[in-house]
Amino acid sequence: MDSAGDAEGNFSVIGLVEDHTVPGGWSAQPVAAFRYANSSDPLPELVGGSQIAWIGGKPPIAEPPCGFDGKKCSLPHDPGVLFAAGAVAAAAVLAAALLLRHYRYEQKLASVLWKIEAKDLTIISACSDNKTSIPQEVDTRRAHTTIALYRGNIVAVKKLNKKSIDVTRVIKKELKQIRELRHENLTAFVGVCVESGSACIVSAYCSRGSLARVLADRDLLLDDMFVAKLVADLLRGLTYLHDSPLVSHGNLTSSNCLVNSDWVLQIADYGLHTLKSMETEDALRLEKRMLWRAPELLRDPNPPPWGSQKGDVYSFGIILYEILGRSGPWGDTNLTNDEIIGRVRHPIGGVLFRPPLSGLAARPSVLAVLNACWSERPDRRPDLRLVWLRLKDMHAGMKTNTFDNMLAMMEKYASNLEALVEEKTNKLTEEKRKTDDLLHRMLPRTIAEALKRGEHIQAESYDSVTVFFSDIVDFSHLVATSCPMQIVDVLHDLYTCCDAIISYYNVYKVEPVRDAYMVVGGLPERCSKHAAEVASMALHLLDVVPQIRIRHNPVARLNIKIGIHSGQCAAGVVGIKMPRYCIFGDTVNTAARMQSTSDPQKIHVSHDTYVMLRKHGGFHFKERGIVNIKGRGEIKTWWLIGEDHERRRAPFYRFQPGVSRSSVRGSYDETGWSTERSILNIRDRARLSCGGSLGPGSALSSPGPPACACFVPQRDHHSAPAVSFCED
Numbered sequence: 001m002d003s004a005g006d007a008e009g010n011f012s013v014i015g016l017v018e019d020h021t022v023p024g025g026w027s028a029q030p031v032a033a034f035r036y037a038n039s040s041d042p043l044p045e046l047v048g049g050s051q052i053a054w055i056g057g058k059p060p061i062a063e064p065p066c067g068f069d070g071k072k073c074s075l076p077h078d079p080g081v082l083f084a085a086g087a088v089a090a091a092a093v094l095a096a097a098l099l100l101r102h103y104r105y106e107q108k109l110a111s112v113l114w115k116i117e118a119k120d121l122t123i124i125s126a127c128s129d130n131k132t133s134i135p136q137e138v139d140t141r142r143a144h145t146t147i148a149l150y151r152g153n154i155v156a157v158k159k160l161n162k163k164s165i166d167v168t169r170v171i172k173k174e175l176k177q178i179r180e181l182r183h184e185n186l187t188a189f190v191g192v193c194v195e196s197g198s199a200c201i202v203s204a205y206c207s208r209g210s211l212a213r214v215l216a217d218r219d220l221l222l223d224d225m226f227v228a229k230l231v232a233d234l235l236r237g238l239t240y241l242h243d244s245p246l247v248s249h250g251n252l253t254s255s256n257c258l259v260n261s262d263w264v265l266q267i268a269d270y271g272l273h274t275l276k277s278m279e280t281e282d283a284l285r286l287e288k289r290m291l292w293r294a295p296e297l298l299r300d301p302n303p304p305p306w307g308s309q310k311g312d313v314y315s316f317g318i319i320l321y322e323i324l325g326r327s328g329p330w331g332d333t334n335l336t337n338d339e340i341i342g343r344v345r346h347p348i349g350g351v352l353f354r355p356p357l358s359g360l361a362a363r364p365s366v367l368a369v370l371n372a373c374w375s376e377r378p379d380r381r382p383d384l385r386l387v388w389l390r391l392k393d394m395h396a397g398m399k400t401n402t403f404d405n406m407l408a409m410m411e412k413y414a415s416n417l418e419a420l421v422e423e424k425t426n427k428l429t430e431e432k433r434k435t436d437d438l439l440h441r442m443l444p445r446t447i448a449e450a451l452k453r454g455e456h457i458q459a460e461s462y463d464s465v466t467v468f469f470s471d472i473v474d475f476s477h478l479v480a481t482s483c484p485m486q487i488v489d490v491l492h493d494l495y496t497c498c499d500a501i502i503s504y505y506n507v508y509k510v511e512p513v514r515d516a517y518m519v520v521g522g523l524p525e526r527c528s529k530h531a532a533e534v535a536s537m538a539l540h541l542l543d544v545v546p547q548i549r550i551r552h553n554p555v556a557r558l559n560i561k562i563g564i565h566s567g568q569c570a571a572g573v574v575g576i577k578m579p580r581y582c583i584f585g586d587t588v589n590t591a592a593r594m595q596s597t598s599d600p601q602k603i604h605v606s607h608d609t610y611v612m613l614r615k616h617g618g619f620h621f622k623e624r625g626i627v628n629i630k631g632r633g634e635i636k637t638w639w640l641i642g643e644d645h646e647r648r649r650a651p652f653y654r655f656q657p658g659v660s661r662s663s664v665r666g667s668y669d670e671t672g673w674s675t676e677r678s679i680l681n682i683r684d685r686a687r688l689s690c691g692g693s694l695g696p697g698s699a700l701s702s703p704g705p706p707a708c709a710c711f712v713p714q715r716d717h718h719s720a721p722a723v724s725f726c727e728d
């Protein structure tokens, strides 16, 4: 109590204090007190407050910042002041945003992201040494444009024909604009290389080349789906361009539509009109571009390089026509480019000149779109979205998914290629067959095959072969009375006929020299009946040769002298550049002597051959007597005069060394030759056509006397028979 008897307040501050003596570790204890230092003080002082554990480390403020009733923070209430303040703030924010935007724009313009350093471009030429760095899909011979390697990618490089390049602000704007365009159906712009005053535009490379080239490739089958996909790609790309800041293309041609490796059509050479302006261009190139240009642009003395959207629609119409017709932008026409452009610009007699639609296989709806796209009045041309709608029928077969479309295109292309490969393989096989045929005419088949395999041909010795020689009687007289070309004709006819006959026997013909003809039996494949083969063939030839008509002297007849001898010999290939299969040995000389000592239309047979033929049986002889053969002395020789006709039973087969026996009917001995076959009726044989105009089967199966068998020389199947022989 104080002196006045008033009670003095005794205030203590109780706080939570850590206390391990109580459960929970905390207890409320006095932590500070209020004391009056002087009795005159109106309020007590806080003593010991430092021990208090305040939340947040300090005591709470005594009053809220804006006072207990918020009056301390109240704004001025004048609306004019408020509005002015807001407007200033908004203007400041807008100005800051605009400034930032402009700054960024300027920065983008100034940035040289479009710039390509010449040192980063490695030009690839068709004869580039560095083939390993060129990706497989790049066929440099089919590029048709300059291609280069840029940061590991193949790019197309288009050089601008300008004397000097000044990269102005407008050009920078164009470059920025074009860099921002991205679409699946536009070729991706990579950059521009400006070096020492010249410039080139670098863009992504499309490996399948331009649409014009794809359409010109006759091996490529473009079915409806292919066509629809190409048209759809073109429309998509063009629509994107029309909706972009570029607004239009201005130079839409089939060479500016490229096809990439995935068969996606991409539009190229869009934009950059200022950069490309003032290019010194080839007049022919300029003229070619005009073929796709709309009439109103052709008439304009200063057409804008970006053309117009309606102008693009006209160009689209021409390209659509090109895709459907595959015969160029104006079809098969005799008019020159200049004449076409002239007629489009100034129609003659008011009749509009457009590509011919007759013979174009297309749906009526597509033809209607074509006509609409190349309307004379631009405002009558549909816009691209309408074109897309009107071509709905055309796109009906297409898949909605781009990837599926791509896959379908690839599959189509692969099967197209398969058919193409098959066709080319057939052609190749046919060519190979012809080459083999030619080779087999020059060398025995087994030898030719071994030579093809690169094997060395060892000369072989044969114990027993039969050598045949024939020679035209009075050939020197024939030569003296004919001109060289007539002689060539006679020999050609004779050899064509003889070759056809000997192909029916198991014998090998050695190259003829002048009128002399040499045939050997028993090599290169050994054959036990070689003497019979040669004898039969000799009788056949003897019968046929006199029936060959001499073209320039039809009444004259060819007669031959034949000599045959059997014995041992060696045979092998001589020469490397022009290998020849040659036969060596005394047997050859003796056979030649047998021929030279023979008589016209007689077959002179040595005693050795006679013994073999007797053993074989079926041949008829007449003894000639003792003849002096140079080198052999006096030997007994024979005339072969005939063979037993009735011994022929089996069908007559053409002999083809190397052909498996099982593939041919008939009975064969170990040489691949039918026993009966070698003993043929000479009359029947005579009916066999030379040159194969009648097959062997037909000659033997037709009963009764045969009709005249003629052959037409192989070199001209349309001419009248040059040589004919008939049965007497």
Ligand SMILES: Nc1nc2c(ncn2[C@@H]2O[C@H](COP(=O)(O)OP(=O)(O)OP(=O)(O)O)[C@@H](O)[C@H]2O)c(=O)[nH]1
Residues within 6 Å of the ligand: 142, 143, 144, 145, 156, 158, 204, 205, 206, 207, 208, 209, 210, 211, 251, 253, 255, 256, 258, 268, 269, 289
């Ligand atoms: N394979 C392939 N060929 C291309 C590529 N780019 C252009 N070409 C072809 O290269 C040739 C020359 O192209 P450009 O210099 O653009 O000439 P243009 O297209 O005929 O005519 P403009 O573009 O009108 O000047 C044309 O046949 C193009 O189709 C590409 O990326 N790949």
Ligand SMILES: [Mg+2]
Residues within 6 Å of the ligand: 255, 256, 268, 269
């Ligand atoms: Mg081009």
